[in-house]
Amino acid sequence: MDSALIPKGVKRCPMWQFLLGLGIVGAVLAWGVYAMLLCWFKGLNQTNMNDYYGFALWIWADLAVIALGGGAFFSGLLKYIFGKDELKHIINYAVLIGFICYSSALLILAIDIGQPLRGWFIFWHANVHSMLTEVAFCLSCYFSVLTIEYIPLILENRQLDKVPFFHNLSHNMHEIMAVFAATGAFLSFFHQGSLGGVAGVLFGRPFAFREGLLIWPWTFFLFTWSAAAYGPCFTLLITWITEKVTRKKLVKDNVVDLLAKIAGWMIFTYTIAKLCDTARWANITAPGLGQTLADFYTGTAFYGYWILFAEIGLGGILPAIILISPPLRKNPVWRVIALFLGVMGVSLNRWVMVLQVMATPVMPFDKWALYYPSWQEVATTILPVAYGIILIMISYRYLPIFPQEAELNPIEEEAPEPVEATTEPAAELEPAKA
Template sequence: MSSMESVWAPRSGSSSRHAATALLAGLAAVGVAAGLYRFGLGLKASTNLDHFYPWGLWIVADVSFIALAAGGFVTAAVVHVLHRERYHFLVRPALLTAMLGYTFACLLLAADLGRYYNIWHPILPHMWQGNSALFEVGMCVMTYLVVLYLEFVPIFCQRFVSDRRHPRLSRLCAGVDRIASRCMSFIIVLGVGISCLHQSSLGHIFVLAPTKLHPLWWTPILSLLFLLSAVMTGLPTVILVCLLAGRSFRKPAPMRALGEVAKYLPVVLSIYLAIKVGDLLLRGALVHLMQLSLPSLMLLVELVGGVLGPLILLALPRVRRSPGWLGFAALLVMLGVVINRANVYWIGFQPVGAPHRYVPSLAEWAFTAGMVAALVLLWRLEAARFSIIGWRSDRVTSWLPILLLCRSSRVGAAVAVACKPQRRGRSPCALSV
């Protein structure tokens, strides 16, 4: 068992990596402080939520986390339901991302709920309210969280199965692993099924507020759009996670297989784009795009930057071959979906008679950023502890675009230095667990 340091930053003498880790840990600490502030002093003190804007940044982050975590069910469907075995290496990074994404979404939700200690109420049959989209979301998210942790059980057990120092633990884990493996097909199908349900219900929530959501986003098929956008962001998230994990663990992700996966993305992106634009046309909502306003600008950013841009990029074989470009395109898709969620839950939400627009408070930003940082750190920690990364690297080409992108900011600079191409030929097993 090595020192803690090797878990956080495996390569000695890499000060930039330590800097990035320190930065993330600092952010997480600030986030924890903001969280304590919220639970200690209440929503009034910590947030800018008011009578007209009852939902704010935390809910936006919440639904974004859940959308980005869709990679878990998309890869499960591709690899386990459709048996594309060659993409098996995606499953565990995706599962870990989904598991942490949903866990942190629940944390953010708890912070946002006024009576967080009643968060389990939807389970009680006498409180069931089947007309509510949020009830459906609540039940499915709770179930799916359990499913994700169950899917993690074999990974957890395999870590200890061969532990010779603790034969009892080893035997116990082997038994649990065997049972878990028996049920796994059922669990996976259940996970994919209910993911589709609640991803769509997250959009359906706003069908009930036709007079308050901007017509650029309100549509009866909001649920379909949310489901499709979750599916379309699932794989890009996993791709970026693999690329970054490859950097971080000095075990570059296999570009050939990632490129193959990415080949399907333009298809999914264009299906989404076609339905979204078709919906705007059919409802006659395109006139709102003609006026220069915040909502129309945000829709353009969402559709051009987050869907059309990566659609064109990913259609180019050159982009799919280069880790930098592929990561960049994947990042665009992810940002596009996050902006979409922000547009529906924040920018497009326009209550009548509100005296001013809602802008998140410092504590809201701090808590959100802290939770994102904590998620990244925990991902790194767990990937180091359990066998998450199981690919064999192939040749790495250019990281230039993402480096250029990163260098523009101070935070990015740290990340960029941390991401500097490695020298080949070194053992990938420097990390001890």
């Protein structure tokens, strides 16, 4: 029965290995679900959040997965709007990763609000002056877009595709996918930007506050830019990990090279913009609020100058140089290093824009307020990772995610058994009768 569900022309691991993997990851998932239920039934006193940290580890994880999931909207924009047709061989996986990231973000928010049954309040009693309201609407709508983009992939399952209704529905949805790609790019631009804008308008937090264009602080544009730059890096990194786990080549090098090249130039331009923003903030914005650059980096070793260097240098300049240089980009080792550094860089950016903002003292009598999450917060942050791995395992086994897999990994047919030569003398042929 299982073999009838596997896509044609590809080979999968034995069922016992698949179930064993699901069981191991499922145990981690169960641990996270237990911590989530504690937070829901006992309240947010299960966390270490306090008056300094009204939001902490969860919001960092939320912002990080939303940025890393940006590979879905940007790859779709490149493929359907800008005509980069080579990306059709990786767009399915980009959509799956984006679906996992955005559903994880919504799950994290459901835990963070403490009372998920009242989550609908943000839509029914919307604060129209809040950037977070825009984030909630755009995030929910874009998750719906990703669901619509993921449905045709489900319908292409070997058995579902035999049903005429599902076959025709999948075909028709593919025909209009450019509309959803454009809609997703529009929604992503605003919710990615508004997440950055929330930090940029915090006048009472000089580390985050930025000037900007009209009502939008610079962080509005930097968050969108960074998601488009680093999201494809995460897609390529997860693709590489999947290839190593399955011991198969799943995407041709020209597709990987194209997306890595585009990501490299996006990171390069973003890093220049980030350097300009940091220079203006350090020399004009912060001094205008009575702060100096040293105030933000010399109070504790945990937030020293090293974290600024790690974000912009190791997570920005270095991966940009590697990915825009053809010899380095085409080298698998250097390319993976660049992808890993890029994912680290954008995650570190979201970390400082959430946690360092809260840790930095803003009053003369204040001290640095470091934050240590409870085990419940750690477990519920790992929960989406386990959920994502399980969904990738199931989707890879039963759905045609990688169109080039069968071509790159031909299944060797068993050779027919050789016919043994007889040792008996051949019988004489009888003369033909007239």
